[in-house]
Amino acid sequence: MTTPPFTAFNFKVRLELEGQEGLICDGAFSEVTGLEASVETETIREGGNNARQIHLAGQTAYSELTLKRGMTRGLGLWTWFRTVHSQRDARAFGEIVMLSADRETELVRFKLTGCLPVKVKAPTLNAVDGLIAIEEAQVAFETVDVEEIV
Template sequence: MAQLFTTFNFKVLLHLPNQKDLCEAAFSECSGLEMNMAPKTIREGGNNGRQIHLAGPVSFGQLSLKRGMTSSFDLWEWFDKVQQQRNLRASGEIHLLSPSREKTVIFKLSGCLPVKLRAPTLSAKDGQIAIEEMQIAYEHLRILKPNR
């Protein structure tokens, strides 16, 4: 029987090469795990009723992470490091957990580059939690199926 996974049971891990884990806080939202393939379409000479699609280049989305702002400035420090070391890239994993937390689907990201960091919207009238957001471009995405 197929295992169902829910969208609220996940964890995000980001790692810089030869350093400790990058994130110290849980994220409330994670989106942008996607791959797109642009097919190359060709037409066979003399055959006007058919076109042929060949596999084309693959592009990847941008990961968007949101979390409540804490006293940890790990994402801000990473953004600063990338400004000074232009080729510094991280790797990442998003673990989608089963309700029993025994099985996981793992989305593995490589070549992660922070491209946008947004501070929380500040408003004295709302009394809401301050949410910070980071967008990360990644070079490759693959999925690891759960162990059975």
């Protein structure tokens, strides 16, 4: 098996549909944005204490993941996007792996759960070594966790 020409890509993206074998996305992307989480806070003011307020952690909100300019080994992202129309709960879990400058060594892994496809956009079509190009894909997710690879 030959090594795919992912030399310009610094992120590996792997997504797997819950309850199915095989990856729906095993690709590389040049840009990954939206790995973001924020916590809403609730402010409580203590009666008679005007000097401070108490902040309590509320719900956690997550951004949408955006993958840009990527290459995948098949039509899994497109199939998954289409499947969500008939099976609304076709959720996936996956990981975004950040690579070092040598594009081989894995540095950090972001683990995602409860993923649903929001958008898939094809680039201008060109024949490239049998790989499927993705201009942009957006994925909503329920949780994200970060793992440093030692």
